Amino acid sequence: MIDRHYFHDRHKLANGVAQFAATCLLEALAKNDQASLVLPGGQTPRVYLAQLSQQNLPWQKIHLTLSDERWVNATDSNSNEKQLREIFLQRMRIAPHFIPLKTAHQHPDAAIDTVDAHLASMPLPFDLAILGMGEDGHIASLFPGMALDLDNTHLCQAATPPTAPTLRISLSFRALAKSRQILFIILGKSKRRLLDHLTTSTDTDIPFVKLLQYQSVEIFESDV
Numbered sequence: 093m094i095d096r097h098y099f100h101d102r103h104k105l106a107n108g109v110a111q112f113a114a115t116c117l118l119e120a121l122a123k124n125d126q127a128s129l130v131l132p133g134g135q136t137p138r139v140y141l142a143q144l145s146q147q148n149l150p151w152q153k154i155h156l157t158l159s160d161e162r163w164v165n166a167t168d169s170n171s172n173e174k175q176l177r178e179i180f181l182q183r184m185r186i187a188p189h190f191i192p193l194k195t196a197h198q199h200p201d202a203a204i205d206t207v208d209a210h211l212a213s214m215p216l217p218f219d220l221a222i223l224g225m226g227e228d229g230h231i232a233s234l235f236p237g238m239a240l241d242l243d244n245t246h247l248c249q250a251a252t253p254p255t256a257p258t259l260r261i262s263l264s265f266r267a268l269a270k271s272r273q274i275l276f277i278i279l280g281k282s283k284r285r286l287l288d289h290l291t292t293s294t295d296t297d298i299p300f301v302k303l304l305q306y307q308s309v310e311i312f313e314s315d316v
Contacts, residue, residue, distance in 0.1 A: 106140035112312070128217075284315065
């Protein structure tokens with residue numbers, strides 16, 4: 093259920109991500125008039141978002157959202173939306189339909205129904221989810237010890253990271269696990285060693301491990 097691809101440098105990895113994403117989205121558009129894409133936040137997407145933004149795709153037919161978001165204003169330096177706009181959306185001549193996760197609600201718990209309704213306007217299940225993995229095996233903002241319920245029909249859920257108390261909102265485990273294609277980007281020797289360990293683990297309290305029980309994934313990885 094895991095297909096791993098190693099890249100010797102980040103430029104080749106970035107091109108690989110862009111081409112893989114373009115192929116997935118074009119295949120989805122060949123079957124339906126619209127397609128859906130999930131992108132992560134954090135530092136790793138900076139490696140490949142510029143190349144992805146230059147792909148010759150009918151972006152006006154593609155719906156885009158984030159895998160997770162910190163509960164901060166979209167102008168805050170910690171906002172995933174801010175990063176996505178600056179290094180992806182603003183580079184594009186034709187932009188996709190972007191659906192943010194942050195709302196004006198004081199707490200993400202109060203925003204779940206609103207964000208769910210926004211996400212439900214996208215083609216579901218997601219055609220492609222590009223994700224990262226944390227040092228504790230978390231994915232999006234789904235952390236070890238959180239309830240990861242496949243019976244929960246919500247598309248998103250609130251989260252509080254165990255080591256960083258900033259409130260967050262995340263796509264739900266069910267929404268991610270139902271994605272038609274999932275691509276993980278893993279950078280650095282320590283993350284690759286963790287990946288080696290988790291791919292043989294049976295500890296389903298770890299979100300990455302639990303996901304592997306339900307879905308096939310592609311992994312693009314590099315030591316650099």
